[in-house]
Amino acid sequence: MIGVVRFLGTNCDQDIWKAVESSGKTPSWLWYQDQFNYKDYESIIIPGGFSYGDYVRTGALAAKTPVMDSVREAAKYGVPIMGICNGFQILCESGLLPGVLVKNNNLRFIDKWVELKGENSCESWGGKMQSCNLPIAHGEGCFFTHEEELKQIEDQQQVWLRYKENPNGSLNDIAGVMNKEKNVAGLMPHPERALFDWMGGSDGAKFF
């Protein structure tokens, strides 16, 4: 069973549900107010959207909800967790992933298809990625951290995906990172929006 977390303002929840189903697995909702037992889930996905309207800071309020206590617990026990877009922001705010996502360097929302290259393999979420085309859609997707942590992320091979052409000013062109243990991963692009050719590309399917 794959847990799909929903907060007030999550808006890619149904999309993730469909993506999980089309990969042949069984999705199950996790409501923000509820805690859960990590043993019941083979993995957990935090979908994108505007949890709490992006008030305070993107992901900041969601990170303080009861369900995230369980997610932190699950992370500790090695359950694979993936955060997409706002989900990535929430994982950073929760302290499960390094760095933070700040406003795009053009200070505007950007929706476009981008080319990515897989840097280090994330076994839980598709393994080694070669290059892939996925859409981004975010206002705050610029990956940022201090020099020391950036070096650590690189040295410990935590960079998951890089933009071939940096759309938003992210440090080191980072589009996705993992924790040190590599069971928690976050990315700004939306693989669930690239499952079939009619969507404009199907490279997203291998993430699920």
Add this chain to the structure above:
Amino acid sequence: MVQNSFKADPKYLKTYRISEDEYQMICKLLGREPEGLEWALFSALWSEHCSYKSSKVHLRKFYSKNDIVVDAEGENAGVIHLGQGEQVSFKMESHNHPSFISPHQGAATGVGGILRDIFTMGARPIALGNYLCFGEPKADRMSLIVDGVVRGIADYGNCVGVPMITGQTNFHSSYNGNVLVNAFALGYFGKEDQVYSSKAHGTGNYVVYVGAKTGKDGVHGASMASESFDEDSEDKKPTVQIGDPFYEKLLIEGCLEVMKLDLVEAIQDMGAAGLTSSSFEMSDGGGVGLHLHLDKVPARDSDITPEEILLSESQERMLLICKPENFAKISEVFDKWDLDAAVIGEVVDEKEITLFWKGEKQLKIDPSVLVENAPRYNRSYDEIPSKSVQDLKILDSDLKDGLNKIYSHIEGGSKNWIYQQYDQRVGARTAKDCSSSIGVVSLPETGRALSVVLGCRPYVMRMHPGLGGADAVIYPSLELAVKGFKSLAVTDCLNFGNPEKPELMSEFVAAVESMSEACKAIDAPVISGNVSLYNETLEKNVTSTPSTGIVGIKDDIQNIPSDKFQQNGDVAFVLRLPQVKTEGCYKEICGEQPKYSGELNNKELSEFVTGLKEIVLKNIITTSKVSGNFGLAFTLSKMCMSGMGLKVDNQEVFSSQGLFGESLYEVVLCVSKNQKEGFLQLASELKSKLNQLEIYELGTTGGSNLEINSQSVPVDHLFKEYNQSWEKNFEVLA
């Protein structure tokens, strides 16, 4: 003639924007002068915005019914059947005045309002569109307005999570002092979902207020939106509402959940004129009365007055009617979504609305006095004679110079700066986004392709409102046809100037009548719409702009021809049904008013639309595009934006209209070489039904240049010019 037997205080008339004649009508209906809250009620419900008093007699002319239209008269939006148990609801609405006064909030709340119209019907919103008309880039405040409007739409739509799949943006000096911001939304009903009504019923049922709290924003908004602008427009800011898309998202989920649980008897959003219009319309539509306790309305400010509660246009609020035994469950659902749900009254037998404040009766009035007896004006108008001329003077130019001129103009360049700020794929259903000529989403339960395209080309309206009105329907339906879609139904947003001026009322009538005839010809009824009048500033009117949204369907989401050349060696053809020739948009950007020659024939156009769709459904067309603004050479240059060129070897196709003149209508279709004979067979079958049809073989795709007869332009150059246009025109927004 009404006798002026009652004497009105001119100060009241001005505050409440009620005319002297209307004041006399009110006194006659009431048998006395209006008192207290009644002023506010008449002001709101008799405003142009709420009552459609100048347009209603003409709106009735619209072709509006066929067997796919679900009866939803007087409801928030129209609904059509798609077969296989699926239905959609869609509508378009203007937010022109608020967007000019306060671009960010005005545009944002326009998106919020149209979404509520859709989910009030019980449909989940799955697509948005936007039709924008701005002034010249150098006009006063224009960069700020463009920036604010686009950010407003983006902030709202992106946050609620409904994808923007299509749009159209026009620029012209007539919009310098009054921009147009029209928002389109479409919602989906699956097999299990029911269509909801706004008509109140059931004596003893509760009237429940749900959503955000009421504040003082937007008081008198409806009557503001029904007035022309003057020098003091800036002072009207407090009449613009403030939106919160996060609340809207919660409201969508909460409302759809209580509807799915079958806890709701009737539901209506609080839009223009807020609680007043929603409660009066629910009561009048249902033929029942309501008792409303205004002090029970959840309020943001403790010092809010009953009048402000009645007129507030605070956003993200709904009014619903439920059985008393269902209220606890409704309350639980809204609590889950962190929203207020409060009982503010009940349904009563007698068709009267009674308003209470802290237990004391404030007012009792028959809603039909305000709703049904609102004034109806048949304002004077004339028929506008044809302006067709015998000889056109088409400006010609060298291919490269002409294209450079068009691309450096804001109308000819890329609008990607705008669309890139919208989430076009949330929902994971988008097959064609704003970069395509039509938007396409997959239908949730059957996977069929549903398309949306917006229409109305203001420069055609400037040539003749009758021609422009028909074009607002035919042109988008051709755009659908060349992608294999059948046009199903239409929504419109009629943006016009001051209806009290006969020459403008004449344009309104001419446009409505020709739109209606075109809709009938292609059997796509007008199922919903909105009218925005008084789009004028300091006596200067906008171009009359009846924008449209057309929804189409195709069984298969694969095999949609691309807008741009896809494969080397394809053969490109033009199919032209030249009913009208025009000097084109090119002439307009050269500073002259273009003229046209000929008249449209709807019957033949309908045949053309259907015939093209049938050809595309044979799945042999690789690339297709309707040749529109700026003519054939420009259209071909845009088709090269995939990076692939075209070599045209055909003088004849340009002989009557030059490179940049236009034909209503012509389309470019490409097939692979081995399908050429099959295609010609299909084209000649169409010609056997349409005598006038002209078929031209242009040449072959490939290479890195657009070559037209002996002239050649590198595709790279076109690409660069197209993409640099925006920053050349809007330096501060680059």
